[in-house]
Amino acid sequence: MFQQYTKEFRYNVKLSVPVIMGMLGHTFVQLADNIMVGQLGTAELAAVSLGNSFVFIAMSLGIGFSTAITPLVAEADGAKNKADGKSALKHGLILCTVLSLALFGIILLAKPLMYSMEQPPEVVELALPYLDLVAFSLVPLIVFQAFKQFSEGLSQTKYPMYATVIANVVNIVLNYILIFGSFGFPKMGIVGAAIGTLASRFIMVGYLWYLLKRKNKFRDYVTGFNFNKIEKNVIRKIINLGFPSALQMFFEVAIFTAAIWLSGVLGKNAQAANQIALNLSSMTFMFGMGLGVAAMIRVGNQKGLRNFPELRRIGQSIFLLTFLLEIVFAVLFLLGRNWFPTLYLDVNDVANIADNSMVITLAAELLLVAAFFQISDGIQVVVLGALRGLQDVKIPTLITFIAYWGIGFPVSYYLGLHTHFKSTGIWIGLLIGLTASAIMLYLRFDYLTKKLIRA
Template sequence: MPVLFEETKIGRELRELMALAVPVVLSELGWMSMSIVDTIMVGRLSAEAIGAVGMGNAVYYAPALFGIGVLLGLDTLVSQAYGRGDFDECHRWLSQGVYLAIGFTPVLMLLLWAAPLAFPYLHVNPVVSGQSADYLRILNWGTLPLLLYAAFRRYLQGVKRVKPVSFALISANLINWGGNWALIYGHLGCPAMGVRGSALSTCLARVYMAAVLIVAAWKNEAERGHNLFAHWPGVSRRRVRALMKLGTPAAAQIVMEVGAFGAATVMASRLTPVALAAHQIALNCASFTYMVPLGTSAAAAVAVGHAVGAGNAPRARRAGWLALAVGVAFMACAAMVFIFAPHLVLDIYTNQEVVVGTGVRLLAMAAAFQVFDGIQTIATGALRGLGETRATMVANFCGYWLFGLPLGYFLCFSQGKGILGLWTGLTLALVLIAIVLLFQWSRQSGRLAQAA
């Protein structure tokens, strides 16, 4: 009987985790689909257009995700407050997240506006450089709605209102697809703007996403008899500092991870347009599968945070391990697809055989790191639910910037391995980071359970 009870308890907790994870995973897939749609829609223009969109996104997301990453502290603070049943506290944390989003926006926009000035010094292919700069500077105008969306998303996930997040991103993809069709190629009386039209379409979709989640948060507060905006808290320096203390290491971790792949894209831009296009397509594929453990990671952070807030340390530990099991299972399946059906994936993006040929080899390398990518991502979320964000920052810095990127650069340029050498460094970095973070989660969650 005790064994049956334990199995029933774990099964119930797994169902609860999946009820939270599935909508969040759909949200992450919807988020990633925007850049994939952009890449696919410009893919019929030229290899240079694919490279330009990839380059623009790589440069944009490293600094923009720092702003989003600071708001990840809301995962811990809102979910733990919700676990304690303190709903007003959830609302107060949301307000401080909004203030941070507004405060970071002008700084990020200025940085992103200036970024294309560095392209000549990075020896970016001149044909790619001009289109990428146009794409980036239009995309920059979507920064504020992107950060507002991020703040309201963390709040809604923390209070178990995840369906509006999925709806916002799935429907926003339809808007982005239609906008791309009209603005890239000049349909419906719109000018044919090429890659600039793709960026404008993404900006409009982000405005829509932010609006949907603001309305969802307002409705959530109204259901408990609380007007979201009538009782909006003012700026609290103490709360902002607490949010920054948790969020800044999380933001640094994200920037180091995304920035590492962005740096790899910059390095790839020094190669041929074909190598850059293959790199961007393979990276899109790996990033798409990454959205599943990323969504599961967010669910793990919330589930662990709820359990910690409720004072249930053993449940917090189980939630993290269950999330890891789910993520590893999915990434193992993704690796099989990359190995045995690469053409099925690559043909979606391009009909250029030379790009596909290089892409097949890159997808084989992506298959090698899928499971490790899932482990490090979900362990990061589970640790965030405990309130631990510094260990993930240090692991990503050492893994990518001290080991993986230097090794990849050496293999790519000094050893003449090209794009395959660059991806070798990234793969080995992911393996190292996954081992370190899995150990950190096991140790810290074990200590918490023993102290309970």
């Protein structure tokens, strides 16, 4: 019985590994920033967390919107329709560029909100100049996403990975030079980390376009755009897919951002601990995201072929693979929860030993909860990918809103601010919201695929 699912594992892994590596690259930028900034102190680490919380919300909308390109390109590829694939990329690039500039402007307008969020004053002062530069880096990042989603729609997942690896090398080198003032450069602290992020993202989009343009099979897709000819029906189709997808990602990222803000109300140590646990969880989440992209591509291909029994079997094979992988991550978090936080702080810093010890203890408690929500988080993002492959986005958007904001956030708010659970209570709310999302989304996939097969 299981063999009909496990025989797909090899191809699913082959397709998803480059995506996972690329996704991890985005997270690794944050990991490098956090580890290097953590050496400066807990206030600096909390400031990066607060600044990124604004950027993550905007990034979720941009990345979520760009995912509309993948199922359209995958369906066109399955139907051998090259013109539709190029049209999806061209119109997707236009919309992603406009959206990225709008999101940058909104973040700049939202900066004064930091002063009214009950965050530690020293953290806000550090976060503001960092935010300006990282917010602008959204423009190249979201344009990169358009090219990335197109490449993945053609089942070519390795090229975005190459671009992300190059960007990470640039980011780490610039971080080292600019944060600490190495090799004669000025010591810029967390602003240096922001410059590294901005430069690496411009290099990332430029390098990916260069890679695609050099390959014969992509050249016709990524060159010779006629931007004077805009097709309203294609724009409408991308918006109809992209806007709900953006909201789905926004609802999830926003609840994690709310966890950052709630932690800030509890103090800078709680916020720093939350940032450590969130960064580690984000790294394992990228495996689920990568498998979700594989589900979106493969389900999109089968939709183009109109082979619905195969579509359902392939989708369920990816769900099973994700479930097994997330159990491994849960065990790792349980075993390493006391050691992982020590990677982010200077445990030998005598001046900050009390703060650092408290952050490590709090982070270990959060990782205990995070171990359990690995499974729910992985399953829900992979089923969401399969539903996007089916181009079913409206009902899943409602499901994610109910799960995260109707169920998860009220529990996080109550347990975090009104009980002795505090930070741990915030994360218990996240666990409950993610579990509700995973269950409801799977029921939606089960219902839709059975209906398609019957029809």
